[in-house]
Amino acid sequence: xxxxxxxxxxxxxxxxxxxxxxxxxxxxxxxxxxxxxxxxxxxxxxxxxxxxxxxxxxxxxxxxxxxxxxxxxxxxxxxxxxxxxxxxxxxxxxxxxxxxxxxxxxxxxxxxxxxxxxxxxxxxxxxxxxxxxxxxxxxxxx
Amino acid sequence: xxxxxxxxxxxxxxxxxxxxxxxxxxxxxxxxxxxxxxxxxxxxxxxxxxxxxxxxxxxxxxxxxxxxxxxxx
Numbered sequence: 001x002x003x004x005x006x007x008x009x010x011x012x013x014x015x016x017x018x019x020x021x022x023x024x025x026x027x028x029x030x031x032x033x034x035x036x037x038x039x040x041x042x043x044x045x046x047x048x049x050x051x052x053x054x055x056x057x058x059x060x061x062x063x064x065x066x067x068x069x070x071x072x073x074x075x076x077x078x079x080x081x082x083x084x085x086x087x088x089x090x091x092x093x094x095x096x097x098x099x100x101x102x103x104x105x106x107x108x109x110x111x112x113x114x115x116x117x118x119x120x121x122x123x124x125x126x127x128x129x130x131x132x133x134x135x136x137x138x139x140x141x142x
Numbered sequence: 143x144x145x146x147x148x149x150x151x152x153x154x155x156x157x158x159x160x161x162x163x164x165x166x167x168x169x170x171x172x173x174x175x176x177x178x179x180x181x182x183x184x185x186x187x188x189x190x191x192x193x194x195x196x197x198x199x200x201x202x203x204x205x206x207x208x209x210x211x212x213x214x215x
Contacts, residue, residue, distance in 0.1 A: 002176040075173040077186050139185030 003062065003069035004078050005136040010058040012129040018051035019122045033111040040114055081135040089128030096120020149211045152182045155200040171195040 026043045033040035063070035074082070100117045108116075156162045164178040171178075171192055180186035181196075188196070197204045 002174065005176075069174070072174065075177050076189055076192060077173065077177040077180065139180065139183075 002078075002136060003066050003072075004074065004081075005133065006062045006066075007059060008129050008132045008136070010062065011055060012126065012133060014051050014054045014058065015122065015126055015129065018047050018054070019126075022047040023119065027115065032115050034109070037111055037114070040111065040118075044118055081132055084135055085128040085132035088131045089124045092127045093120060093124035096123060146210045146212055147184070148187055148208055149184060150181065150208050152178070152196065152207060155202065155207065159200060167196070167199060170199050 022044060026047055030039040030043035033043070096117070097120060100113055100120055104113045104116060152167070156164070156167060163175075164182070165175040168175045168178045172195070173188075173192060177186060177188075181188055193204060193208060197207045200207070
């Protein structure tokens with residue numbers, strides 16, 4: 001498996017675990033910031049920090065086992081796959097931002113808007129990594 | 143309807159070039175071993191520049207490396 005494919009698996013795995021924990025356990029415990037908006041910062045911040053630490057530790061472990069690949073720069077296929085992932089993830093983000101920034105302000109409370117924005121960002125990034133993985137596994141034909 | 147698919151002879155050309163490894167070919171054309179493997183398996187269509195570099199390595203024309211095959215689908 002290619003070094004960048006392993007990194008994509010790591011990113012997808014850590015994100016799915018971390019943000020599932022946020023939206024099902026940590027978020028509800030903090031009331032999703034309904035009572036105090038500042039609760040969103042520490043609860044989401046805690047989960048995001050944990051995910052970042054897991055990502056860094058995992059990336060170091062992968063790089064140690066594949067030193068040569070890790071030091072090599074991305075080639076044309078890696079770049080094409082990364083572009084495809086970013087492009088499709090961008091569309092998901094745009095849809096999320098339209099809902100959050102244009103639709104929700106007319107009917108929803110601020111704490112819901114903030115959490116919906118965070119969800120949109122997470123979904124966009126999950127889509128990005130999923131497309132990258134799919135492209136590595138099933139092929140890329142421009 | 144017949145669907146055209148790009149196939150290649152890289153595996154055969156490597157065999158005839160003293161069993162050149164995918165890693166070695168990748169190094170000579172500036173891509174990773176995984177990209178060479180994906181190209182051989184038809185999972186990746188390389189850029190025109192890389193296609194020409196592959197042909198150059200084996201001293202053959204582009205059409206001897208890549209060609210269309212017609213599949214009935």
